[in-house]
Amino acid sequence: MSSPRKFSKVLIANRGEIAVRVMRACRELGIRTVAVYSEADRAALHVRYADEAYFIGPSPSRESYLKMDTILDVARRSGSEAIHPGYGFLSENAAFAKACGDEGLVFIGPPAEAIAAMGEKTSARRVAVEAGVPVVPGTLHPLVDNQAILAEAKRIGYPLMLKAAAGGGGKGLRLVQKADELEMSVDRARSEAKSAFGDDSLYIEKAILKPRHIEIQVLADKHGNVVHLFERECSIQRRHQKIIEESPSPFVTAELRQRMGSLAVALTKKVGYVNAGTLEFLVDENREPYFLEMNTRIQVEHPVTEMVTGIDLVKMQIRIAEGEALPFTQNDLTQRGHAIECRVCAEDPEANFIPNPGRIESLRVPGGPGVRDDSGVYEGLEVPMFYDPLISKLVVHAETREAAIARMLRAVSEYKITGIKTTLPFFDRALRHPKFIEGDFDTGFVARLQAEKDDRVRATEIAMAVAAVAAYRARRQFRGPMNSSTSPSSPWWLLGNRDSVTRL
Amino acid sequence: MSSPRKFSKVLIANRGEIAVRVMRACRELGIRTVAVYSEADRAALHVRYADEAYFIGPSPSRESYLKMDTILDVARRSGSEAIHPGYGFLSENAAFAKACGDEGLVFIGPPAEAIAAMGEKTSARRVAVEAGVPVVPGTLHPLVDNQAILAEAKRIGYPLMLKAAAGGGGKGLRLVQKADELEMSVDRARSEAKSAFGDDSLYIEKAILKPRHIEIQVLADKHGNVVHLFERECSIQRRHQKIIEESPSPFVTAELRQRMGSLAVALTKKVGYVNAGTLEFLVDENREPYFLEMNTRIQVEHPVTEMVTGIDLVKMQIRIAEGEALPFTQNDLTQRGHAIECRVCAEDPEANFIPNPGRIESLRVPGGPGVRDDSGVYEGLEVPMFYDPLISKLVVHAETREAAIARMLRAVSEYKITGIKTTLPFFDRALRHPKFIEGDFDTGFVARLQAEKDDRVRATEIAMAVAAVAAYRARRQFRGPMNSSTSPSSPWWLLGNRDSVTRL
Amino acid sequence: MLFDAATAGQTARVEVRESRGLYRVTIGEKMLELDLVKIGEHDVSVLVDGVSHDLTLEKTPEGFAVLVGGDRFDVGLKDAVKGAALGRAAPPGPLKLTAPMPGKIVKVLVSAGEGVEAGRGVLVMEAMKMENELKTTRAGTVQQIRVMEGQVVDMGALLLVIG
């Protein structure tokens, strides 16, 4: 084990909010940051935020953010000592982790072997089974041809889940209710998996109904020390992707927390894992946990853990990669208060969360006590269609879960984005729902919510009145009917004294 | 003691960031908020943020925010049950607290008697002396005529401080080095005191050199429970007003913390104090504390205490006023990590912090982990000349003081305000200063810093280059010399594709 | 001026009049007097009998989107006299299927001349790494296919015509 060596320059092989998050940690540690960017991202926030920035190719990620050689070349030319992969893209790519090592670069993440062992779901399941960690019944190996899938499906029975073996983030994930849906679902899942990970092999497993998605955060240093930082509740999902996360989980008892923590630490040690990682579990109605997979990288939802433990996970990732030992033991770690994260995405919640890229015309971010905004955008930015729709993570921290929910509703009401539709209005509804407030939900919550009628008391009247006044002003300014072709980027209906405060 | 009675509507008799801060607490508690506003404040953030807002008079505070009858009338008409005074204005006015009670309104603050006893500095000093709390030598009664002041001055000797008896926030505060400065300083102090508090009586005390300004936060409920929430270090001041505060203090030892905490709790109990309050001390080089005064209201710098203790002080003020008992005891309270606050003011630090009101042309607020922005403004707002220059409080929290300083520098570098000059560039310099980093400073820090030459490594070259490019573009667009009369609100030098991302 | 407004499943006849710097808005039976201050390009501060509303507006094809608190209203507005939609009217004639978002055509699931039922999936588009199947809302015959697999299209681009 080489002695600790501080980094002076780190390349961040990612974009969006996570690239900015990593750069913030680096800036606070006095480490220079190197950004890479695609055609679409010249003006992206991570490019503006970095100390250095280099162009790496066309907008599609296959031709830029997934190009190992180009990125390694930039690392070499810029004199970077380490690479932080963020999440997605190359973050769980064992070949990339290995290539970094071969180049004499430190990969800020686990060793390639650990990624290989845990990153690929079916092998992770095998390891878990050996370690005596309970898993969901299913195939333990990737299935390449459709015949094998059909056979396995018959054996396991319906409903079942189709998953991309190389996958993550819900891509290439499909729930299949009955046999006749299988074929079409397999095709779609393969093609998604192909375009997302360049590997279309799938595996299938028994679908657990009314499951809770609960995960354990771990930190492991190069000296064999491993701790867990308790759980995150991630059951609120749309199209199998998390959208609201919290810590602690309202469903987890002290015993279950203890048990899952121990399983997580044991599995982490077994594979010689190093750096930050997350073990995902499904927990059924009887509080039985089933190990799903390990995410061998920083998670999108890591901030909720940071806020309750007071530990900066990204700084810890860097310190661990530098060779430092964990500055605390399991007993030093405690949960203070309650944290909730809402993923603000460029999606239309009224249209089944269909992606809604476009230009952010105006942006007002929330502030005040206990509010954290981890954003990857700014006013005037064109949110590109090529990448993940996540534009910002809104996180709150308060004394209790009740106070945290109230604080999140307050923060959501302060967050104003025009130009694109976002998931913000969805949060205003979801967080007021009795089932959410009681903590009585599972991964089916969003679907059920959308089926229900909206029974909030809403400000419909004033909204209609002010819209009508705007239309009236528009008419008065331009006789004749409004012209929808008018660019929304020039809100002509409010012309005159623009940028100023005017009594109309 | 009446049993707890929850408020459903509260009037906030203030403006700016503190009005918004109180409204945020109310919104999280499900309490409706009532704002009051002057001529200049129709479009102020606190008016936009409130559930209700009522006009109370012309812009000068004497004719609006200090008008007790008008404000009480609004409270009556709006059906408010309580009034939160914020800080400044009527917050330490015993007559107002009493008037609220007479109207059957709950004053969210101490009883009128406690304000009278502690709010007026000279009587507070008398009480302290009786309680055996050390104070700075000086007059124990307000001096109305100048002859008395001259006599007292001769007795106490120079250097000495002139203070407004009714004062606070450094208004009507003057350091007098030698006898021949006295008369002019008295006049100026009187006239400031008059316009700020409507009372021009002064008192004088011996000036302690190289003092640290350290204060203790207390909370007292209506059931006789009193706790302290540790100290705040407030020695970084300009014109006798705090500009950077932190908690814990790098100067305070465990013993001193313990001692000052006990003195604070004792004094608080002695006067039958209720609600949140702050006891200000001067601490000399030998770590001897001298009680200065008690601020019988919420402090500007309360957020640093909130971040290290995890307690929401404004919510506690409301709960206490509702009659609830403190939900914790002294032993439940701990300090976690380190917090720093920087006061972002509309002032020109290059011109001795002269106020610089005007229109905020553009505004980018910092984000990410451990950053809190308590703002009273927004992009496009005209910061009025009638009120305090504080526009926002930037607060950070991190594991250690070193990490907190790094985080604040990171946050300051993300905070972009154009249209008015602010104190932000001053913080970038002050927080990098070795003396600040070592925690080796006193209330003379700012004056010394400004006398020194600035030895930061600065981005002068790129600043010059880009300014020249802007000038070049301007010239190209409009032949002939630039015209300084061009309104800065239309940055014509960047005309074309406005609001969009354009490669020039 | 008279409008027919529709949002959140409600419709109303709305009249707007201006007097002495205030707006008088009548919604059905109810009259509101708005003290309305415009802030920047998208925000307005409105006082109605002392009640304060902080609203954010965005122009949409149908009228305006209004953000109030954490909620969003897409308000459709019609001129009650002319009866003309203030925004784009629903296109007449055959169904012109347009792109609901910018994205890439991954698969075309139908061929020209083919008959389709309502609800039939006709195209697969990819945007932001998600595949979305587009369905026809109407039965008919595929008259034109205006895109090819692999093609990147803008939001609103014409994809298929079904008659």
Add this chain to the structure above:
Amino acid sequence: MLFDAATAGQTARVEVRESRGLYRVTIGEKMLELDLVKIGEHDVSVLVDGVSHDLTLEKTPEGFAVLVGGDRFDVGLKDAVKGAALGRAAPPGPLKLTAPMPGKIVKVLVSAGEGVEAGRGVLVMEAMKMENELKTTRAGTVQQIRVMEGQVVDMGALLLVIG
């Protein structure tokens, strides 16, 4: 185009040329090639040989204020050829004392015709609840007093003339 630039106690001759979407800026001996992208109204993102700068600009009478990181530069610019200040030149002739901020005149400390030394306090102004004493930077005679006590003045308003 040639400029004389001054900021933070430094001065330099700065040349700006444009070619193929880039700006070539020569400062003294040094040449920088700027890949400059304008963002919104006040921000620019600049890449110089891979080094990234996020800058915010504001027009000032003397030139431009530039925010870089937590730092601020008030850059004065002169056309090096014409020699004309790009901003307002220092007024010639007698000293015209103008208001450094909007505020209220609390006291006038001198009377017309009175002789004053440099550094003498001549007026007390109040803004944002603070009283500030304004001093003359030059010795001379008070020629005109253009304000009265209690008067509210705008920033830049003429207060006194001292010759």
